[in-house]
Amino acid sequence: MKQIVMGILGVGRIGSLHADNVIGMPDIRLKSVADPFLEAEEWRSRGIEASLDPGLVIDDDEIEAVLICSSTPTHADLIERAALAGKHIFCEKPIALDPDRVRQTLAVTAEAGVKLQIGFNRRFDPSFSKVRQAVVEGEVGDVYLVKIVARDPAPPPIEYVQDSGGMFLDMTIHDFDMVRFLSGSEVEEVQALGAVLIDPAIGQAGDVDTAVVLMKLSNGALAVIENSRKAVFGYDQRVEVLGSRGGIEAFNELPSQVRVRSGEGERSENPHYFFLERYRQSYVDELETFVTCIREDQEPPVSGIDGLIPLLIGMAATTSMRENRPVRVPEPAL
Amino acid sequence: MKQIVMGILGVGRIGSLHADNVIGMPDIRLKSVADPFLEAEEWRSRGIEASLDPGLVIDDDEIEAVLICSSTPTHADLIERAALAGKHIFCEKPIALDPDRVRQTLAVTAEAGVKLQIGFNRRFDPSFSKVRQAVVEGEVGDVYLVKIVARDPAPPPIEYVQDSGGMFLDMTIHDFDMVRFLSGSEVEEVQALGAVLIDPAIGQAGDVDTAVVLMKLSNGALAVIENSRKAVFGYDQRVEVLGSRGGIEAFNELPSQVRVRSGEGERSENPHYFFLERYRQSYVDELETFVTCIREDQEPPVSGIDGLIPLLIGMAATTSMRENRPVRVPEPAL
């Protein structure tokens, strides 16, 4: 089987993770990376070309596919350039924070006829994908309710909060995608409630740190997402679906299965500390899926439109919270 | 220690349960029961006086305390009659479905100077009371969020639905009480979403069978209750509190601790089938608390006002769901 030759644009935290994963995959060859801040020597010692300029990757005829892992404001431009150069594209979410800009990008990509997969990696988590599979196979029957708990171990730096677009766009956006993925249904209306309970500085930056979002889905079911910026016991990521034939719940994954018993009770480990550990396998699996889609000329399972819709839901949730009223989610209207 | 002499008004399902519990308690003597439908012989064979007329219990000078377990529409009258007769009163919830009628009853009881305890038995559940204790002792720190899951194993008869006052008043009312109990805070505003997903007949009767209620609490925290009329795997009753120092969750209680392993995976038992089994111990403990309050002249921990407030929240939630907007909960204003 011929190896697929890849390049990576942006090798910060998430780009480096993808690079390490790709190096271990026998059916991919990572040829080059580009990042304005990279340490070229380190990459070259591993046999990988390294440059500061993404153009050197995009214009390399040998490269078939690029992973875009640079900062959010660069995503749309890089997608368009790569599409015009005929590369298949895997892009971290979000494409952009402006829906019109996203629509424009999706049009360019469609026109170019290249694959585009968005990095909603949690769909590939072994537990969450099993939940989805159970729903698809009818194990829970008709879906009544989708519940998601997503809590970070600690709030991000306040600078991040100031530029993130707000909690619903930087954090809950993953959960909006998960509601669509697990239910197989669209979100029609949201009612969001937020509070500043963890750090007043987050409120001063115009954001909230604790939120609950209630949703009506197009199949009539309800969904509820609960987010917190701080769960001192670690990265708390659980989903549950209730339906006419039963329920299914995905609990946290723990670093080990050890339980210690003492006079104080039985103690098990906390969940993995944060997303890189918790969703480690999902990052591998989403790329293998991307490669399979290229090889077998299939549509990637997380498409450009899957990148647009959670943005629209997040914007509706933000309005709902600010105006304290239910808000309908607009059609994506590509 | 002198035994406290008791009577029970209403010995249907819940009254009989209380009777069985009381008979086993060495510090209580159950002298008589009254119920228009009782089988007098059965009670007399156990040494208990039995009559069709509650007056015979209320007017018995030897009886110090009555348990009111008759149908809801009779509660307020019986409380007032018992109070005027100087009996201490334990009454199943709700006192009445009309807040003004409740206020009137509470005034009569206060005037009479007797103890009044409302049957929010779940506060005495060993798991839920441990959650409350952890909150009180600061184990979770400042409360950020209270979450309650309460699902019945199957919908009630449609006749029950037609007269119950609606899901929020017959089912969620326990959870409204639990939010107040666990958080130690009052509900200020509710946003309720309901759906008819299980049985269209429930919709035709003007009610819903699936609901989520979002709440703002007076201490700034959020709360969310999720209810369903049908979880085919049994009576699903869980609570969770998240706070600045950690979290605490009460899982379902199972009939046995057995797990069966086969090629299909590991199987544990379903939760207890319904409330009589699940909350068995709480019914014992609430009565022992009531007796202690009488004996030591203390205020019962579930007072008349604790009976009124969940009614006001339930009415606000009903309005919120019908009008699809947030609704503030009025002050109880006794």
Next chain:
Amino acid sequence: MKQIVMGILGVGRIGSLHADNVIGMPDIRLKSVADPFLEAEEWRSRGIEASLDPGLVIDDDEIEAVLICSSTPTHADLIERAALAGKHIFCEKPIALDPDRVRQTLAVTAEAGVKLQIGFNRRFDPSFSKVRQAVVEGEVGDVYLVKIVARDPAPPPIEYVQDSGGMFLDMTIHDFDMVRFLSGSEVEEVQALGAVLIDPAIGQAGDVDTAVVLMKLSNGALAVIENSRKAVFGYDQRVEVLGSRGGIEAFNELPSQVRVRSGEGERSENPHYFFLERYRQSYVDELETFVTCIREDQEPPVSGIDGLIPLLIGMAATTSMRENRPVRVPEPAL
């Protein structure tokens, strides 16, 4: 349904427990108790006759059945006296520590034609009886292995150790019964290993505090029991059966289902502290079974021979440990 009239001989810790349970059962009337150390007034205030002399109970013609809960050395005599007086008998284990004395007692009881049930209460534990049921129904297929963990929270007083007949006869005897009950098979050979690790005084008293007993069963399967006099985290009582079609395991029962999450991990409760709490339900169920056997003229499911065999196994285990060799268990040869 006519109530069965009962008396209790011996109302120490376990006799009092039975008394409380019996008082709450509508189909039993506890008429009298006898114990050289009882507080007569307390019993009489509950409407129960009380005397120092067991003869007053045994010779009471109205009494149909007696519960023998006195000290072990009195069991055989009281069984024989009660049998000769035509009473059905429920007796706490062991009947006696001398197998010949046990055989003699069983002969007397058989001759008298009364029911005799031995108090191996753990067979009635909701979890353990579900394990047995799964084995009977073939859920685990052919039994390969039975495993039992039984650990006390703390060693008994050294005086108790000196007179108990040794760990295998006072503690493991319950587990020998459980091996027979769960496997439906007899123990043919034992290999026992013991150690003094917890308290040297136990060794000085000629006993051990930590032990593992390996068994060959008559159906070819293996069994292993592990005992400790001290598990600081509480009363650790678990059983497991492995078979050709799967396995089944009974975990500890916890006082509540609460889990607390903090920076140190997730903490659940310790098991119940000791046997009265842990096996509470089994004490109720064994007596209800006894009453059913009397009423429906059935053989009690824990017969006299079931009281004898574990004694023989315990003696073989003691020899095995002392002589560090496998020892065959003799036939009961009634």
Next chain:
Amino acid sequence: MKQIVMGILGVGRIGSLHADNVIGMPDIRLKSVADPFLEAEEWRSRGIEASLDPGLVIDDDEIEAVLICSSTPTHADLIERAALAGKHIFCEKPIALDPDRVRQTLAVTAEAGVKLQIGFNRRFDPSFSKVRQAVVEGEVGDVYLVKIVARDPAPPPIEYVQDSGGMFLDMTIHDFDMVRFLSGSEVEEVQALGAVLIDPAIGQAGDVDTAVVLMKLSNGALAVIENSRKAVFGYDQRVEVLGSRGGIEAFNELPSQVRVRSGEGERSENPHYFFLERYRQSYVDELETFVTCIREDQEPPVSGIDGLIPLLIGMAATTSMRENRPVRVPEPAL
């Protein structure tokens, strides 16, 4: 940091696994592999030299360390050849089935002054290593008991059984190592009991398929290992340590954290199917440890003597089972 150049001798199932792991490690360069049955083209397409002759690897001056993953009968010879060539050696267990041959090999290795690490990978399992750490840190206090459950999902081919040296040498040998590792103590005496319950062909081949081994440890504690060739629910691998201050138990690792709830109860996944999945991380971690030991000139934590002692225990257990008597484990006497 300079990469360590490695070769692998034997690239069957386990050798290939090590190869994949090593390729992903930035501080190792896998230069060449040798195996009489390998597909040279496949390796060369990944940039790795491949030959049928181990000599080409052993005599390559650039190679600093070799992984010996060939068939057991070749281990001792290859270790000696590699040691004489000055390579550091990682060798899969066992070194040989004859203790004298093992002693000879260890002498050669010691003389050559190279590192030798034995592939008891389970010591590096995240759960088991946490158990060991808890024991070392005194969390369980003085060790009273070590318990190990190790069950395969299905028996190996009968040809394997015929040549394996018997269950205690091919399967339990891992558990003997684990007892030493977890307890920090040596095994002094064993009592083994085996049975043929799964497949009579195993008995005809002179082996057993179900076994329990009881051990006295040099610190006075007891240990018990329970093995089965068939647990239909998957690869069942659990350990438990009980001590004076508490206990610690490592439960099975599951492929996902999903639980499905239906009318039949709550179902969680079975354990991983077999050792490659279950112990995946341990294979990575043992090699990283090996590399660290080379780099920092430390003694590998699983030494040659750690390869010899479990063999002696396994032989003693075999004798104990055959002769139905306790057998002392001889000193390794290098």
